[in-house]
Amino acid sequence: MPPWTYTTGYDLRGEIALLWGVLRAATKYEGLLLFTGRGRFKPEVLAVFLLSFLPRRWRPTIVFCGEAWEPNSEWRAVIDRIIVRFVDRAISCYALLSEDETRLFPLIWGIDPAKVCFVPYMYSLTKEEMQGYVEPGAYVFAGGNSFRDYEPLVEAARMMPEQHFVFATRKLKGHPNLPRNVQAGQVPTDEYVRLLRGARVVVVPLRMGTYRASGQQTYLNAMALKKPVIVSDALGVRSYVRHGENGLVVCATPESYVEALRWTLDPRNASDVDRMIESAYQDIVQRFNPEHHARTLISIMQTLFEGSTLGRQMSCSSGEVRHDPHGYSPTPE
Structure with a gap:
């Protein structure tokens, strides 16, 4: 190589x-x-x-x-x-x-x-990035540029004004109408990892209708850090994410993101979310490494x-x- x-x-x-x-x-x-x-x-x-x-x-x-x-x-x-x-x-x-x-x-x-x-594929975090306590943050994180579609997620954020969103991407640069609860911008790799570690939920808003898979690195790294993941049902996703078992797969509409986020953030579903997180981590340990x-x-x-x-x-x-x-x-x- x-x-x-x-x-x-x-x-x-x-x-x-x-x-x-x-x-x-x-x-x-x-x-x-x-x-x-x-x-x-x-x-x-x-x-x-x-x-x-x-x-x-x-x-x-x-x-x-x-x-x-x-x-x-x-x-x-x-x-x-x-x-x-x-x-x-x-x-x-x-x-x-x-x-x-x-x-x-x-x-x-x-x-x-x-x-x-x-x-x-595999997670790509270094030993240092994997170590240490990973505390649940107060924001929903989404990141990456390749084959991403942020517009439905921006609209979902608009429908959830009580929730803070952080988008690490250049694709929203110059966006004319971002909601007040959305923070967006390209960040260096180390900052990207820090934001991923501190997220409460990780969303990967992939573009639908493509002929190649993308986004695996982001959602596998999130699984390795024991974060709940929500991924749009794009090509290749179901080779890694089993809906309701190790993550949530949605149809990439604003309503589907809102429904998945509200379910994940609801304290009444904490035990189910924890089970999903643990199942995802076991997949990382056994296969996606x-x-x-x-x-x-x-x-x-x-x-x-x-x-x-x-x-x-x-x-x-x-x-x-x-x-x-x-x-x-x-x-x-």
């Missing part, structure tokens, strides 16, 4: 360095584990596009891990399909982050379904190196690994 230091905003030099790093790694290693979504211009995808013109015997085994690609429109869609057609020649497996994506991805891009499987994610990817690589056909029959989400989540320090995306 060629290293790449994340920077805020657009970094052409960094993306060129990552592109070159993948090409160099392809000459030194038998296998590469790459990511589908890093960078504005997806340098790892472009590197594999270039590698696809080499004879098969000169190419390493390549596994792409991450979210599926959201289709573009008009002329960009034509270019995307040409690139993917060539990239697919060099890819042995696509390890996607939701079961919904494993069904849609081959249909959208014309890829062999046998090359696609589901690998559960760095060790399970890494072991599953390693298992895929081993299967490919052994010359076996990966196939849809391979259960990429099986083999639960139990561990103490405080013992690992993954680097946040």
Whole structure:
């Protein structure tokens, strides 16, 4: 996995360095584990596009891990399909982050379904961020920019003037009519985590009707911090959130957010909310953690190196690994 230091905003030099790093790694290693979504211009995808013109015997085994690609429109869609057609020649497996994506991805891009499987994602909090007492705050928290739709949640906040809301996002910058009980703005990563730790409830207002999953990092981190989560019923969510068991899944209308928030905040439902939180935390311990994610990817690589056909029959989400989540320090995306 060629290293790449994340920077805020657009970094052409960094993306060129990552592109070159993948090409160099392809000459030194038998296998590469790459990511589908890093960078504005997806340098790892472009590197594999270039590698696809080499004879098969000169190419390493390549596994792409991450979210599926959201289709573009008009002329960009034509270019995307040409690139993917060539990239697919060099890819042995696509390890996607939701079961919904494993069904849609081959249909959208014309890829062999046998090359696609589901690998559960993980929380990304560091050891330090996980440690210490996490006190329940007095506000409802929502954050993130990618594939978010805040407007229904803003309207829900307007319908709950007694409740304070904090939105850590740039998507509401310049909003002409935010309610007085809403605080909104982009924040640094450390502040984002601090706000997440201090929230009473975490809402992830995902955009509906997309072709790729998103938001897993936010709601899995919230589960790891034992926060009740409310997530809109977008693509991929139900691979992680079971409605009424480890979180609440809503239809993304203002009324559905209000109903879920009032139920979660009602002291009469405290025992049910606590049960839901504990169930979510057990999911984190058993499946949605760095060790399970890494072991599953390693298992895929081993299967490919052994010359076996990966196939849809391979259960990429099986083999639960139990561990103490405080013992690992993954680097946040």
